[in-house]
Amino acid sequence: MKKNVLIIGAGGVAQVVAHKCAQHNDLLGDIHIASRTVAKCRAIVESVREKKALKNPNGILEAHALDALDIEATKALIEKTNSRIVINVGSAFLNMSVLSACIGTGAAYIDTAIHEDPAKICETPPWYENYEWKRREECEKAGVTAILGAGFDPGVVNAYAKLAFDEYFDRVDSIDIVDINAGSHGKYFATNFDPEINFREFTGQVWSWQDSKWVSNRMFEVGKEWDLPVVGKQKAYMTGHDEVHSLSQRLGVPNVRFWMGFGDHYINVFTVLNNLGLLSEKPVRTAEGLEVVPLKVVKAVLPDPSSLAPDYTGKTCIGDLVKGVKDGKEREVFIYNVADHKQAYEEVGSQGISYTAGVPAVAAAMLVALGDWDVRKMANVEDLPAQPFLGLLNEIGLPTRIKDADGDRALEFENPALIAAS
Amino acid sequence: MKKNVLIIGAGGVAQVVAHKCAQHNDLLGDIHIASRTVAKCRAIVESVREKKALKNPNGILEAHALDALDIEATKALIEKTNSRIVINVGSAFLNMSVLSACIGTGAAYIDTAIHEDPAKICETPPWYENYEWKRREECEKAGVTAILGAGFDPGVVNAYAKLAFDEYFDRVDSIDIVDINAGSHGKYFATNFDPEINFREFTGQVWSWQDSKWVSNRMFEVGKEWDLPVVGKQKAYMTGHDEVHSLSQRLGVPNVRFWMGFGDHYINVFTVLNNLGLLSEKPVRTAEGLEVVPLKVVKAVLPDPSSLAPDYTGKTCIGDLVKGVKDGKEREVFIYNVADHKQAYEEVGSQGISYTAGVPAVAAAMLVALGDWDVRKMANVEDLPAQPFLGLLNEIGLPTRIKDADGDRALEFENPALIAAS
CATH class of the missing domain: 3.30.360.10 (Dihydrodipicolinate Reductase; domain 2)
Incomplete structure (x- = not known):
């Protein structure tokens, strides 16, 4: 079981991710938050403590200053904190360097949006092939789990x-x-x-x-x-x-x-x-x-x-x-x-759009921690079994419904993840 | 008869005023254009010469650099050019200082819009009483003709x-x-x-x-x-x-x-x-x-x-x-x-909105030159006889029409001004 999470970024989505990780730190272990502006990370830590969100109240929750474009610095922080899962919800410009740091340390990588080059506006398809999918073999060779686009959409x-x-x-x-x-x-x-x-x-x-x-x-x-x-x-x-x-x-x-x-x-x-x-x-x-x-x-x-x-x-x-x-x-x-x-906002101090983007990334981290999604290669969400993911989301804040010829109803799933975690 | 005109300003309206003055320089005499940016005045002079607008082709037409907030400098330019009529179509912030220069030199003053204080946005009524009308007695005492708001609207x-x-x-x-x-x-x-x-x-x-x-x-x-x-x-x-x-x-x-x-x-x-x-x-x-x-x-x-x-x-x-x-x-x-x-645009190189604002100011100057409007005191346009003004405008580019129960038709006026000028 992989444990200890490093969250990269300190915006609205990172705030959601930190709160949700805290609510499940019995499963996820230590929680570290890193961004260029450490004050923003500290404000998130403060907000988590204020809401008493840590399920294990003695669990570690720490803020760090990090320029995540600096691969060596990111590797060092992953190693220092003994993080086995990195949730990258920082700027879209960081994906490739954070992925490199994960490959270099064996930590699992999770993000919520495609890599962007700051110099290019609105790149043309095929998007994942421009950056992420070029590194598929590299991940497989290193046995590194890299889950791409695990927010709401994509995710x-x-x-x-x-x-x-x-x-x-x-x-x-x-x-x-x-x-x-x-x-x-x-x-x-x-x-x-x-x-x-x-x-x-x-x-x-x-x-x-x-x-x-x-x-x-x-x-x-x-x-x-x-x-x-x-x-x-x-x-x-x-x-x-x-x-x-x-x-x-x-x-x-x-x-x-x-x-x-x-x-x-x-x-x-x-x-x-x-x-x-x-x-x-x-x-x-x-x-x-x-x-x-x-x-x-x-x-x-x-x-x-x-x-x-x-x-x-x-x-x-x-x-x-x-x-x-x-x-x-x-x-x-x-x-x-x-x-x-x-x-x-009442639960995690962010609006609904950040909430829908952040909660699924934590569900993905939980499934990596539990092994269900720890596939030791690069995967988009549709490459992975959907039921444990959606089952977990039913429990942690984003329930799935279906509407078809038979009506509009909640979808229930068998949920090995939460059973294992409880 | 007052002669020689100093135009203050070098924008679109000043361009119209310069062209129209040039077309009537047999009546108006020398034409001087002054603004902070002398290059803009020179461009207007150039445009007048290109269109061969000077009725008397040997008439004087000159550009000058002037900060018209500087009353002494403005008085000096009025005196140096022997201008007897000042047409102020510069910024609305200049009115009071240019009026002072006219009172100081005995030149007639004409403007097309109310004075504004740059520090105040959208002053409340009574507008003319805020600045212009406070100086009514001063004009009368000095025997200075000051015609306020002689564009199209006001005018x-x-x-x-x-x-x-x-x-x-x-x-x-x-x-x-x-x-x-x-x-x-x-x-x-x-x-x-x-x-x-x-x-x-x-x-x-x-x-x-x-x-x-x-x-x-x-x-x-x-x-x-x-x-x-x-x-x-x-x-x-x-x-x-x-x-x-x-x-x-x-x-x-x-x-x-x-x-x-x-x-x-x-x-x-x-x-x-x-x-x-x-x-x-x-x-x-x-x-x-x-x-x-x-x-x-x-x-x-x-x-x-x-x-x-x-x-x-x-x-x-x-x-x-x-x-x-x-x-x-x-x-x-x-x-x-x-x-x-x-x-x-074809006649004077400006669009219609500048044209309607600039031509009436020149008509007013012509009526001052002819004596009809040289009233030696401060006046708004409605204080002065309308017929010579509208009659002159019929001739120089802004004809008046009327629409009432009897139909829609051109209005004709007896026109002492043009008869005198021709």
């Missing part, structure tokens, strides 16, 4: 797809992943993540996998109204997302699309800022001669995303609409989760 | 009101001034004047004179669709404007409102920028620690207003809807002008 939605693929269909024709945040932060406008990262996703082309080919569109070009459980009718737009690539390749499904919900107001503000050139990363010069990057000024006037959590209300609904054939008949299922912003 | 619209008041009504109940720019600059978004000045007008409260009282509203709170000659149905919004104050006081009319046309797109962009705090003049600090004024960044990404002229097409319609009683019967007249952006 849980990959498990939903795998479950449907294995249990509900003989042939899957399409997977449409729909991500709706029907919550309200009460501000005129705000982004849920760092505006610089958030807007990067939408300023270029977006990609989908249709008829077994990559198809490119402009952002907000293809929209569709969805009628979903709890959140009701919501408009979502086709956009590129990590799991469109991995699901199309790993499950061999001919149509994989990702739909992100946006209100008309969000799109309007985005469109105005984008058309005026205010989302540009290229500096402009003011009449007074000051060189300034417009996007950084927009970021400065927008609310700090972490400030939104206390007043965030409403729900998220994220799920997979899977279509195909079973026993010669056409079939359609929607497998999904509904999360609540206020509940998330 | 020509004041003359329309005066004409209606004198000729068409026994009692005027209301004057609604409507300013529609139905032109198109072909850009996603642009302001027709310096964005810093343009947005200042709309970020505070707006004022109107109703039932002989000041009434305050938020900008864009009160909108109304107008159906106007040539430009058709257009939405305009109540906003404060200089002439609402002067007309209400000088003509004693109980309702004076000003309506400015805005398309939905303009309002949307303005609203987004304003709500996000991007129109703020207070500096913000970026994550990297750079102090920057958001409005200056917005200005830097927007098109330079002077760059719009070559591609500007379409018309403006500005006029006064006057309601009241004549011979015991209710009456309603709309007195107006329609100007064309492309025609303006």
Whole structure:
């Protein structure tokens, strides 16, 4: 059994991961949090202690300063803390260096989003092949478990797809992943993540996998109204997302699309800022001669995303609409989760979007600790058994439901993980 | 007869004023253009020479560097150039110092907009009483002609009101001034004047004179669709404007409102920028620690207003809807002008909005030169006879039309001015 966890990053998702690890430190052992700004790590430690979240109250919980681009420093911290699992929820620019540190030390690696090169905006598919999958053999040779994209989307939605693929269909024709945040932060406008990262996703082309080919569109070009459980009718737009690539390749499904919900107001503000050139990363010069990057000024006037959590209300609904054939008949299922912003804040001090991203990474860590997912090679979530993962998530905050011809109901799973842990 | 003109300012309106003065330099004498940036004055001189606009081709036309906040320097330039008329179309912050220089030298003073204090945004009424009218006695004592607000609005619209008041009504109940720019600059978004000045007008409260009282509203709170000659149905919004104050006081009319046309797109962009705090003049600090004024960044990404002229097409319609009683019967007249952006550019190298503001100031200067308006005291346009002014404007580019129960037709006037000048 692998024990002791090093969390890399100190943002909203890291806060969720720290709280959830603490709630299960009987299984996960010592918990270490590391980022460039140690004060942020300390604030998370403080928040965990305030909520008395440590299941084993004598368990170790420590903050560390670390530049995770420095592979040797990261290896040293892994060794010093005797961490056997690293949960990387820092910037997307860190993935490759943290993975190297894990390979160098034999620790398991878990992340929640694809690697990004800071110099490249909106890279074209095949995304995982640009960086992660090039290192598949390296992981296998070292016997290192590396679980890619174990947040909600990618992550849980990959498990939903795998479950449907294995249990509900003989042939899957399409997977449409729909991500709706029907919550309200009460501000005129705000982004849920760092505006610089958030807007990067939408300023270029977006990609989908249709008829077994990559198809490119402009952002907000293809929209569709969805009628979903709890959140009701919501408009979502086709956009590129990590799991469109991995699901199309790993499950061999001919149509994989990702739909992100946006209100008309969000799109309007985005469109105005984008058309005026205010989302540009290229500096402009003011009449007074000051060189300034417009996007950084927009970021400065927008609310700090972490400030939104206390007043965030409403729900998220994220799920997979899977279509195909079973026993010669056409079939359609929607497998999904509904999360609540206020509940998330009360439990772990973050809003629902950070909550849905962070909790699955901890579930993955628990399954690595228990051995179920300690596969000693590189894996996307759909390469792994879905039932223990979804069963564990049922218990720790992100229950799975299904809606199909037989109605809308909770999905139950046998759960070796929690039985072993209890 | 007063001769020799000093133009202060070197923007789009100053360009129009210089061209029009040149076209009438047989009457107006030497023409001098002064601003802080002498290169801009030289560019205007160049443009006048290129168009061969000087009626008397041997007439003097010169550029000067001047900080017009420096009263002594301005007096020295007036004296050195022997200018007897000063047309102030520089920044609204200069009015009081230029007026002082005129009083000090006996030159006539003409401006096109109310004085502003750079430290105060959207001052509350009574506007002219805040600065200009305090100096009424001083002008009279010195025998100095000071004509306030002699652009289009304020300016020509004041003359329309005066004409209606004198000729068409026994009692005027209301004057609604409507300013529609139905032109198109072909850009996603642009302001027709310096964005810093343009947005200042709309970020505070707006004022109107109703039932002989000041009434305050938020900008864009009160909108109304107008159906106007040539430009058709257009939405305009109540906003404060200089002439609402002067007309209400000088003509004693109980309702004076000003309506400015805005398309939905303009309002949307303005609203987004304003709500996000991007129109703020207070500096913000970026994550990297750079102090920057958001409005200056917005200005830097927007098109330079002077760059719009070559591609500007379409018309403006500005006029006064006057309601009241004549011979015991209710009456309603709309007195107006329609100007064309492309025609303006072809004639004087500026778009229609600068054209409508600049030409009337030159007409006023010509009437001062001829003596008709050389009243040796301070006057708003409605204090002066309207017929010679409107008659002259019929000849030099801004013809007056009227629409009432008898139809829509050109208004003709006896024109001592031009007869004298020819």
